[in-house]
Amino acid sequence: MRAIVLEGYGGPEVLRWREVPDREPAADEVRVRVHATAVNRADILQRMGGYPPPGPKPEVELPGLEFAGEIDAVGRDVHGFRPGDRVMGLLAGGGYAEYVTTHHRLLMPIPDGLSFEEAAAIPEAWLTAYDALFMWAGARMGDRVLVHAGGSGVGTAATQLARAIGATVWTTVGSAEKAERSRALGAKRAIVYRQEDFVAVLREETGGRGADIILEFVGAPYLARDIEVAAVGGRIVVIGTMGGSHAQVPLGPLLAKRLRIQGTTLRSRPLEAKAALTQDFAVHALPLFAEGVLRPVVDRVFPVQEAAEAHRYMEANRNFGKIVLRVG
Numbered sequence: 530m531r532a533i534v535l536e537g538y539g540g541p542e543v544l545r546w547r548e549v550p551d552r553e554p555a556a557d558e559v560r561v562r563v564h565a566t567a568v569n570r571a572d573i574l575q576r577m578g579g580y581p582p583p584g585p586k587p588e589v590e591l592p593g594l595e596f597a598g599e600i601d602a603v604g605r606d607v608h609g610f611r612p613g614d615r616v617m618g619l620l621a622g623g624g625y626a627e628y629v630t631t632h633h634r635l636l637m638p639i640p641d642g643l644s645f646e647e648a649a650a651i652p653e654a655w656l657t658a659y660d661a662l663f664m665w666a667g668a669r670m671g672d673r674v675l676v677h678a679g680g681s682g683v684g685t686a687a688t689q690l691a692r693a694i695g696a697t698v699w700t701t702v703g704s705a706e707k708a709e710r711s712r713a714l715g716a717k718r719a720i721v722y723r724q725e726d727f728v729a730v731l732r733e734e735t736g737g738r739g740a741d742i743i744l745e746f747v748g749a750p751y752l753a754r755d756i757e758v759a760a761v762g763g764r765i766v767v768i769g770t771m772g773g774s775h776a777q778v779p780l781g782p783l784l785a786k787r788l789r790i791q792g793t794t795l796r797s798r799p800l801e802a803k804a805a806l807t808q809d810f811a812v813h814a815l816p817l818f819a820e821g822v823l824r825p826v827v828d829r830v831f832p833v834q835e836a837a838e839a840h841r842y843m844e845a846n847r848n849f850g851k852i853v854l855r856v857g
Contacts, residue, residue: 532626533836535590538578541837541844544625549589554630556606561616561631563598565649565830566624568839568852569682570769571796575622576840582622583797592836593624594796596631597639597648598856607633615639617648619656619803621796625836627856634804637811640818643825650825650851651818654682657768657795658690658744659810665791666742666764670695673735673760675727678746679719680707682851683768685826687744688714690814693822696742699734701727707849714826728758739763749773752790756782767792826850 530551537543554560572592574580582590597617600610610616610633618635639648661683662668674691678684679700691698692715700716702708708719718734720727731740739760745751748770755765756779763786782788795803817823828848831839833856843852 530627532591533833535576535592538576541840543576544837544840546834551628552630554602554604556604557632558604558630559600559607559610559633559636560602561596561598561629562601563596563624563627563629563856564645565597565856566593566854567595567649567653568843568854569594569653570771573840573844591623591626593622593626594620595649595652596620596624596629597645601628610636617652619652619795619807625833625854632800635807637807637815640815642819646827646830646853646855647825649853650682650827654851655686656806656810657683658686659814660806661744661766661768661793662687662690665766665793668694668696668742672696672741674698675731675740675743676700677744677751679711679716680849681746685714685850688716689823693817699731703846710849728754731758744768747772749776752776753779756788759786759788761786763788765790827853830855
């Protein structure tokens with residue numbers, strides 16, 4: 530089969546489309562013919578040598594944390610799936626390829642009405658947002674939620690998920706255009722961080738109470754300000770560190786407000802944890818896509834052979850929602 534391979538670490542030019550060994554599915558696995566995958570910040574970090582896949586270093590390193598496609602073959606112990614089924618799911622790596630093999634418990638059916646490109650925009654972003662909001666932050670109706678990087682794949686997913694349960698959402702974004710699109714997804718207000726102070730805005734709009742939940746993608750530059758604007762009993766979930774990974778934390782307000790800071794990542798979790806999250810999401814959130822309550826936001830679709838250009842596009846922060854790679 531063919532796949533995008535990391536031929537060294539560095540800029541987008543290290544991404545090369547070439548032949549790689551294929552493999553048969555194990556007894557509890559399926560092989561999927563990939564129709565689409567998507568670009569994530571983690572792919573860029575991996576390309577630069579800063580986010581290796583879990584486990585021993587593979588002989589050939591393939592990026593890609595999600596896929597959407599059709600089952601091509603099933604292992605002898607797999608039940609409930611068969612060749613031809615339209616499926617999507619998480620991967621620890623290897624999604625930029627014509628075929629992937631994965632454990633059958635990590636599969637989700639593609640909701641009716643969604644294309645493969647739309648489906649490829651769901652697994653990583655939506656499971657990350659769902660996990661952060663509900664598993665770690667315990668989101669519920671009436672919560673006040675601040676979503677940083679509101680124009681990212683995870684940000685667009687978190688905005689919709691929070692609104693679906695009756696929470697009030699504020700986002701931070703990089704431009705007026707992204708602010709308009711974020712409001713269209715359900716944000717009460719989208720704060721353009723280059724022009725406004727999100728702490729001042731949240732204090733004013735919540736009557737000084739602040740945010741019950743904060744989803745943090747920027748990292749070090751924002752953490753102290755998150756603590757400042759968090760409500761008493763607030764939960765700050767750190768999902769990314771795009772702006773830096775070393776922060777000074779003011780312990781006084783952290784103690785006085787009884788705050789909780791939680792870190793999370795999906796890639797390094799064991800199979801059982803990923804499978805449990807996948808199945809919980811499939812039961813509680815996946816039906817809402819078919820009903821039109823939730824929708825994946827696809828910014829742009831590139832052919833997989835143009836993965837390098839897709840990485841440049843993400844690094845320029847031009848996207849609102851997901852950048853998808855079409856395979857085949």
